[in-house]
Amino acid sequence: MIKMRILEIFVYKDKKYSYICGTICRTKNYRLMKKLTGAAIFLLALMLPSCVDTGINVFNADYTIQVLGEDLVIPVGTTKPLSFADLLNDSKVDADADGNLFFQYGGEQSLTDKFLSFNQAATLQFGAAEKHLTYTLTQIPGTTAIQPQSSTYLTFAFEKQNLTFSAPLSHELSDYIEVLDKVLFDGGLIGAQLKILTCCGLPTTQNIDFHLDFAFSDFFIFDDPRVDENNHLRIDGKVSCDPSKPFVLDKKLNLVGFNFDGHKPGNVITENVVMRGTVGIETATLTPSQIANLTAGAFTAVLITTSDAITLRTASGTLSYEMPSPVKTQINLPELPDILKGDDVVLDLHDQALNLAVTSNVTVPVRSTLTVTPQYGSTPDPSKAVTFVLDLPEALFTDKDTTHVVGLCLCDPDSKYASTSSATVIYPESGSLRALMQRIPDSVEITCNAGIIKADAEGTLLTHIMDLKQKPHIDIVYNFVLPFSVGSEFRAVLSTDMEISQNSDFNLVDILSSNEIALIGEAHSTIPLDMTLTVTPLDGSKQEITTFGSVAAQTIKAYSPSDGEYTTTELDLRLGGSGFGAGASSISALRVRFTFAHPQTEGAAVLNKDAYVSASLALMLPQGLVIKSKNQEK
Amino acid sequence: MKKIIATLLIVAAGAVCGFSQSLRTGYFVDNYKFGHTMNASFASDQGYITIPALNTLSFSSFSSLSITNVYFPLANGKTGTFLHPDVSAERALAGIKPVTNAAVDFSFDLMSGGFNVGKTGFLTFDIGVRASLQTAVPKSLFELIKVGSGGGAASYNIRNLSFDESSYLQLALGYSMELGVKGLRLGVKVKPIVGVQSITARISELNVETSPILWRIQDSGYLASTSSFLQFKYDDNGVFSGIRPQMNINVTGAGALFDVGLSYKAPFGLSVSASVADVGFFKTIGSFTQYAEANGEVIYKGVEGIDLMSQNPFENASSQEILDRLKELVNFKKTDVPAGLKPVLPAMKVYAGIKQSFVKDIMSFGVLYSGIYGQFSKTHEVTLAYNIHPSRVFDFTLSYSFLNIRSSLGFLLNVTPAKGLNVFFGMDYLPLKYTKIPFPVPAEQAIVNASMGLSICLGKPRS
Numbered sequence A: 001m002i003k004m005r006i007l008e009i010f011v012y013k014d015k016k017y018s019y020i021c022g023t024i025c026r027t028k029n030y031r032l033m034k035k036l037t038g039a040a041i042f043l044l045a046l047m048l049p050s051c052v053d054t055g056i057n058v059f060n061a062d063y064t065i066q067v068l069g070e071d072l073v074i075p076v077g078t079t080k081p082l083s084f085a086d087l088l089n090d091s092k093v094d095a096d097a098d099g100n101l102f103f104q105y106g107g108e109q110s111l112t113d114k115f116l117s118f119n120q121a122a123t124l125q126f127g128a129a130e131k132h133l134t135y136t137l138t139q140i141p142g143t144t145a146i147q148p149q150s151s152t153y154l155t156f157a158f159e160k161q162n163l164t165f166s167a168p169l170s171h172e173l174s175d176y177i178e179v180l181d182k183v184l185f186d187g188g189l190i191g192a193q194l195k196i197l198t199c200c201g202l203p204t205t206q207n208i209d210f211h212l213d214f215a216f217s218d219f220f221i222f223d224d225p226r227v228d229e230n231n232h233l234r235i236d237g238k239v240s241c242d243p244s245k246p247f248v249l250d251k252k253l254n255l256v257g258f259n260f261d262g263h264k265p266g267n268v269i270t271e272n273v274v275m276r277g278t279v280g281i282e283t284a285t286l287t288p289s290q291i292a293n294l295t296a297g298a299f300t301a302v303l304i305t306t307s308d309a310i311t312l313r314t315a316s317g318t319l320s321y322e323m324p325s326p327v328k329t330q331i332n333l334p335e336l337p338d339i340l341k342g343d344d345v346v347l348d349l350h351d352q353a354l355n356l357a358v359t360s361n362v363t364v365p366v367r368s369t370l371t372v373t374p375q376y377g378s379t380p381d382p383s384k385a386v387t388f389v390l391d392l393p394e395a396l397f398t399d400k401d402t403t404h405v406v407g408l409c410l411c412d413p414d415s416k417y418a419s420t421s422s423a424t425v426i427y428p429e430s431g432s433l434r435a436l437m438q439r440i441p442d443s444v445e446i447t448c449n450a451g452i453i454k455a456d457a458e459g460t461l462l463t464h465i466m467d468l469k470q471k472p473h474i475d476i477v478y479n480f481v482l483p484f485s486v487g488s489e490f491r492a493v494l495s496t497d498m499e500i501s502q503n504s505d506f507n508l509v510d511i512l513s514s515n516e517i518a519l520i521g522e523a524h525s526t527i528p529l530d531m532t533l534t535v536t537p538l539d540g541s542k543q544e545i546t547t548f549g550s551v552a553a554q555t556i557k558a559y560s561p562s563d564g565e566y567t568t569t570e571l572d573l574r575l576g577g578s579g580f581g582a583g584a585s586s587i588s589a590l591r592v593r594f595t596f597a598h599p600q601t602e603g604a605a606v607l608n609k610d611a612y613v614s615a616s617l618a619l620m621l622p623q624g625l626v627i628k629s630k631n632q633e634k
Numbered sequence B: 001m002k003k004i005i006a007t008l009l010i011v012a013a014g015a016v017c018g019f020s021q022s023l024r025t026g027y028f029v030d031n032y033k034f035g036h037t038m039n040a041s042f043a044s045d046q047g048y049i050t051i052p053a054l055n056t057l058s059f060s061s062f063s064s065l066s067i068t069n070v071y072f073p074l075a076n077g078k079t080g081t082f083l084h085p086d087v088s089a090e091r092a093l094a095g096i097k098p099v100t101n102a103a104v105d106f107s108f109d110l111m112s113g114g115f116n117v118g119k120t121g122f123l124t125f126d127i128g129v130r131a132s133l134q135t136a137v138p139k140s141l142f143e144l145i146k147v148g149s150g151g152g153a154a155s156y157n158i159r160n161l162s163f164d165e166s167s168y169l170q171l172a173l174g175y176s177m178e179l180g181v182k183g184l185r186l187g188v189k190v191k192p193i194v195g196v197q198s199i200t201a202r203i204s205e206l207n208v209e210t211s212p213i214l215w216r217i218q219d220s221g222y223l224a225s226t227s228s229f230l231q232f233k234y235d236d237n238g239v240f241s242g243i244r245p246q247m248n249i250n251v252t253g254a255g256a257l258f259d260v261g262l263s264y265k266a267p268f269g270l271s272v273s274a275s276v277a278d279v280g281f282f283k284t285i286g287s288f289t290q291y292a293e294a295n296g297e298v299i300y301k302g303v304e305g306i307d308l309m310s311q312n313p314f315e316n317a318s319s320q321e322i323l324d325r326l327k328e329l330v331n332f333k334k335t336d337v338p339a340g341l342k343p344v345l346p347a348m349k350v351y352a353g354i355k356q357s358f359v360k361d362i363m364s365f366g367v368l369y370s371g372i373y374g375q376f377s378k379t380h381e382v383t384l385a386y387n388i389h390p391s392r393v394f395d396f397t398l399s400y401s402f403l404n405i406r407s408s409l410g411f412l413l414n415v416t417p418a419k420g421l422n423v424f425f426g427m428d429y430l431p432l433k434y435t436k437i438p439f440p441v442p443a444e445q446a447i448v449n450a451s452m453g454l455s456i457c458l459g460k461p462r463s
Helices: A030-047 A084-088 A288-293 A508-514 A581-586 B002-014 B089-093 B139-147 B319-330
Strands: A003-006 A011-013 A016-018 A023-026 A065-067 A072-079 A093-095 A101-110 A129-136 A154-172 A177-186 A189-199 A207-216 A220-222 A232-240 A247-259 A268-286 A298-307 A310-319 A327-332 A353-360 A366-376 A386-392 A404-411 A424-426 A428-430 A443-452 A464-467 A474-483 A491-499 A516-525 A530-538 A552-556 A567-576 A589-597 A612-621 A625-627 B047-050 B057-063 B071-073 B079-081 B099-117 B121-138 B154-178 B184-210 B215-227 B230-234 B240-245 B253-265 B270-284 B289-300 B303-306 B348-358 B363-373 B378-388 B394-403 B408-415 B421-430 B448-458
Touching: A072 A516, A084 A093, A084 A101, A084 A589, A101 A327, A189 A207, A189 A232, A232 A247, A353 A386, A386 A424, A516 A552, A530 A567, B089 B139, B099 B139, B099 B154, B099 B448, B121 B139, B121 B184, B139 B154, B154 B253, B184 B270, B215 B230, B230 B289, B394 B421
Parallel strands: A072 B303, A404 A424
Antiparallel strands: A003 A023, A011 A016, A065 A625, A072 A612, A093 A101, A101 A474, A129 A298, A154 A268, A177 A247, A177 A310, A189 A247, A189 A298, A207 A232, A207 A268, A220 A247, A310 A464, A327 A443, A353 A404, A353 A474, A366 A386, A366 A443, A386 A428, A491 A589, A516 A567, A516 A612, A530 A552, A530 A589, A552 A567, B047 B099, B047 B448, B057 B099, B057 B448, B071 B079, B099 B121, B121 B154, B154 B184, B184 B215, B184 B253, B215 B289, B230 B240, B253 B270, B270 B348, B348 B363, B363 B378, B378 B394, B394 B408, B408 B421, B421 B448
16 A cells, blocks of 8 residues: 555656645545646646746826727708808898899099089170161162152152171180181070151051061071071061051061081180161052152161060080190998908909990080099009090980980990990900909009090081070999909908817817827718818917918818719818827917819809708717826826 | 716616526536425435525626627727727627527525435425616617617617616525336425515617718607615606605515426436426516617707808707706606506426436536526526546535537536535636736626525435
8 A cells, every 4th residue: 555645736756746735635546646637737837836927017108098099070950051151241231133142332422523513604695776767758778769650649668678787796705616617695585677657648548568678697596486597587567657656576586596607616605796677668559639748758767676685594515625634533442251352362253244334415526535543551452443435425415404314334335234235335445354363452553544525536626505594513433343253363252260178178279289080971062162171270469370281171172063963072171190299289279271273173163142052070089089097298 | 968968878888697596517417405496306425404594695797798899999099989980880880699698697595405305305495685786788779789770770679779687585495206116206385475576677678870960869768766765756748757766565466486306317327307496476566577669769960950141051050958858758648557567587497408427427428408587588598417426425526518509618616515515616707818917807708697505515425
């Protein structure tokens, strides 16, 4: 019998099992015991605890954690559809019937007192003239003798021709009257009076037939049916020779003007007014007894011509006038929407229209030269000046103080923004409105020079009618239409600063310092312009921080009808990251800038009020939401 | 935020897991006096009685996660958690099981004993306290935390995220005897239990759908408590707001568990055995059960109608509002206790073993299947045990377990003199690798259990 002591570990030595401590077992199967002992030792060896170097030291751990993985995406939301009209945010922005946007502003300008004055209202008068006709019976002009034709009757006649009345007339007119054709006036009357004072003893019952024939020269312009086309006035009648009842014939003729017949009196009317008349007795038949009573007394008649005061009303002729110096007017343009401000804004607008409604009582055609010069601050830029030549037709002359309105459109021939379809379209003589408004100036200086058009295209002098009573006025109402039909150089910029709070749970600055953030999502646009969104960090004094390198930028593609309802752009706008680092703490705001530009496609891009851009946005943290452990921060 | 993350880390990685169970390494040890806790037919050849206050104490600390699942060495020589940005998702999630069970299990026998009755009978009793705390965290939750949306759309279906705590008093009476055939034994144990309290928090389903457009989070779950001294607090809207302890200790329920075991020891050293333990019922008493339910869906699309022209376009997107909305998901509202609510019972255990003794029973080798069929999870293990029993007094067993739990070695040292004190100490999970300083921490698995006991041998051994 072999005694064997066993504990956890069998000890085999000198072909015997020894023990450290333990109990006693008995067996005779040494070989089996040996194997089992070996197995036990092996198993025990397996159980020996050991330290392994896993590289883990929990007391020196970096407890920086990243929650929800990389490329963490958090929905931000959807934006309100942002229309271009919203961006303009200006009451002056309107939409036409098609919904296309245009911007307009207008004002008034008056040239009254800055143009020639025709106010020549004056009165003139020429005095009375008398012609006494005193004849003896035998001296009656035109009669050879008074011969009884029969024993019963005596027939005689007389005629006094070329009775000339002459009266001086002078008046000084404006010196810009180059040719005076006609002067018309109000209230002009010329009178002729015939008085028969004695009748050579003719019986009182004897009526004497007479006719008066006044032949006025063409100088006189009558508006009287009694005056025939040859400017002749004939008055026929009978008079009795009753000494107690002297015959008086008094006629007033309506004289409306003088006809200068195209001659050139200079600026002074100097005229002898000449009238010629004929007075006679064509037949006088007397009975023998009457004949017997004839005396050899005189036959006395008096012809008197008179005129009332004449007020000049119009003058007709050819004027020659140029304003001595141009009139300059500075028009401050209204405050522009933010998006159209700034040095980097370029307005490449098509189909602009400058509508003018000219109200005038000037009865002569006027040609004015209008030069519009942009001013930026107080500095004019003549290189962009636009010059128009406007022919303002004469106002229709009426009896009353009259005005007329002329529509002018300084625009393209087919402009839909002409104020009326009948507006006269004027092209610039030099420059272009498109260039002028590429950068909207602070003000424009309008230089106006005007003169009277005195000849037609062939050089034939025009006849002007001048209202000598009225004070001339020319008033211009302008309306400048800037349709947002934009060309390839168009660029509008709008920026807004977003403050960053560093005290909220979601500390953007913390994130930017170690992480990158990305605004991802999808943008839908129906605005036919490329829209570039840039985000630039700002420091505490709102200065752009350039040390971070390039700013985040994303372009939303312009709408193309081929894309259907809208054009979709995938968004991925990234900011921050390793380049920011600790410098992110200096960020106090983000400047978000929207730049709209023509997509460089064919033709102009027309902006409609219904065009919009909208986006569904998500915030992506490419490195996830990282929370640094305190010891890391240190 | 950091607190939330830290809490999540603690829940995910710091918990221990396991089920109340006996020392499996002792299953094939004849002199292990507490084998009857696994198989009611097992009987010691000698009576015993435990000493109050120096009694059987069993503690298990068990986790699917090991320290190396939670901490990783970084390229810079430091240590980072699995959520550290430098730890890839693939690396972090590689060692995480589909469900990370996490719990603490504790049992303490106030008094227990076993007595030989007749020629083959053996009567056991014990009075003890059982307490367990369990959590189950599905891997998808770890994936959500670690991977997130991955830059695009992602969806997670997280099921059965649970926390259970229960404690009860147990009185066990067991009897085993031979069935007329030498070596064939049948054992039955009846274990009346008295509930002290139980708390269950369960998110039965948590669906998380993320995309750049929206986050949709949908959950359903409940809170249930059967306790007389823990009272749910609700706010004015009937939303659960906390727990208020109160000095009112009552029995909250009663029930009984049953064990049945069968074993056969053949004359040529082969033993086979099988048992079912902890099958029973429990019924609550009085109105100590409280129940609150959460069913919610939060769809977060961000802010609608952001005005990009505004000075602060995101003024409506305060983080507080987002957090408030997320809190709606865990708004457990007071609800009537549903009829089908089942109390948390100890998990049913199934054991089946086969042992071959040799060298005149000095040594033996056994294979044990042990299955734990919990209410919400199941584990299966196979244990290989090698036992050295050079004398009646001394047993030493080495075990090796594998399957659900990471493979682990265990041991049992059992000293059973014919007279005097029986002392045992054993572990089913003996970590063999530890991280280095400052103190040893199991490197590969965070599974620790220990069972020790001291009892007084009574009478003479039968054989």
